[in-house]
Amino acid sequence: MQSRNSRLNNSALRGAVDLAAVKAAGEAAQKAEQARAERARQSAAGGVPAEPAYPLVIDVTEETFETEVVQRSTEVPVVVDFWAEWCGPCKQLSPILERLAEEYAGRIVLAKIDVDANQLIAQQFGIQGIPAVMAVVAGQLVPLFQGAENEANVRKIIDQLIAVAEQRFGITGVPVDPAAAAEAGEGAAAAPRVPADPALEAAHDALDRGDLGGAIQAYQNVLADRPGHLEAKLGLAQAQLLRRVESLDLQTVRAAAAADPKDVAAQLQAADLDLVGGHVEDAFGRLVATVAKTFGEDRDTVRLRLLELFEVIGADDPRVIAARAALARVLF
Incomplete structure (x- = not known):
């Protein structure tokens, strides 16, 4: 019989993975879209486009x-x-x-x-x-x-x-430095703000309530229409993570992962638990090490899961950037 404390409950999971990261990513994506719109407006008006945010x-x-x-x-x-x-x-x-x-x-x-x-x-x-x-x-x-x-x-x-x-x-580049765009378009009307998306808000609400099945379906509906939608991809990755770990037994998973470092299923489950528990570097390090030990379909399975966890944390997070570099060194 399982002890009550060895199984994660849904309310604890929702607190461990913060929806604010999803919304922040959405705001960043919105700003990038506004910058692209401003660049297109300047070009159409014969103005001088802003310089890109990095060397080309x-x-x-x-x-x-x-x-x-x-x-x-x-x-x-x-x-x-x-x-x-x-x-x-x-x-x-x-x-x-x-x-x-x-x-x-x-x-x-x-x-x-x-x-x-x-x-x-x-x-x-x-x-x-x-x-x-x-x-x-x-x-x-x-x-x-x-x-x-x-x-x-x-x-x-x-x-x-x-x-x-x-x-x-969900990578589109950063075609305009917003500050430079503002300077180049000084005195012109700003690009219109992108309105709230009801379908996306419904997905966020379902995730906040702990309705993981509803959240997953809602995010998938958004992505069916807009496959590259960053905020929906982040939300879906979080909801799927929470669904995967909600019924896991902590002690069983930890024991299996420790017993066999090449057990792909055990390492994937342990990494999910690491991430939900706030041990982000441990989760990433575990999967990078597993990629190094595996080949073929097993390696690809672990790599794809690692990319999913990157989405949960967010591409701009320093821990993700460091883990991507570590993964690249293992793969190349």
Whole structure:
């Protein structure tokens, strides 16, 4: 017979995972949308667009890779161009990539890596010939193409990358620095505020009440219409986490996880319990270590769960950024 204290109750869970993080993420997404609208308005009016919030083309080294590529990829898709000075096709492709990075105005960042000066990174990515172009999105590797491509094909590939980043990870880039946008548009009418979403509010209310089934369904309804909706993705991730752990026995899960570090199911359950209990670094560290010990479908299962937990905490949280970097080191 289980002891009363060994099983989590729903009210405790709702207190452990704060809905404020979901709403804060939604506000950030709203501000980004307003910034995009302001940039489009300025462009249509013939004004000077605000500068993007970060450099669009950067030279990356082994020392700056984690910050400029892995961490940056939590905000914007990072296209990685592997090149060398002696490579003729690279000299044809690189100007195309640089021009498109400027044209997309913050929806991607181009990271240029000289393979001669950064051989370790090239080895980690398995680069066997150049030019080679890959992308990193939310700390995950996305192979794009190898060899020279014409501009039309590169544009199609980048469009597909942006769509994947938005739909799977809710990452759209930060195309405008709001302060710069305000300065550039001084004296003009501000972009209209996005009205409250009744469907999203209903989902939040269900989560607040502890109606996890209702919350999950409500968030899924929102995402069916808007697959890249960040606030709905965060809310769904929290509701699913709470549903997974509400009937778990703490002692049983902890014992199983300790007995077999390669038991994927036990490690997933233990990580969920860690997160709900406020031990965020422990949860992330446990799953990163499990990714390192597993292969094939098991590894992918653990990786996807880790990405779900990242969504629960929020992409801008320093613990998430650090864990994404750790995951990238294990995977690459």
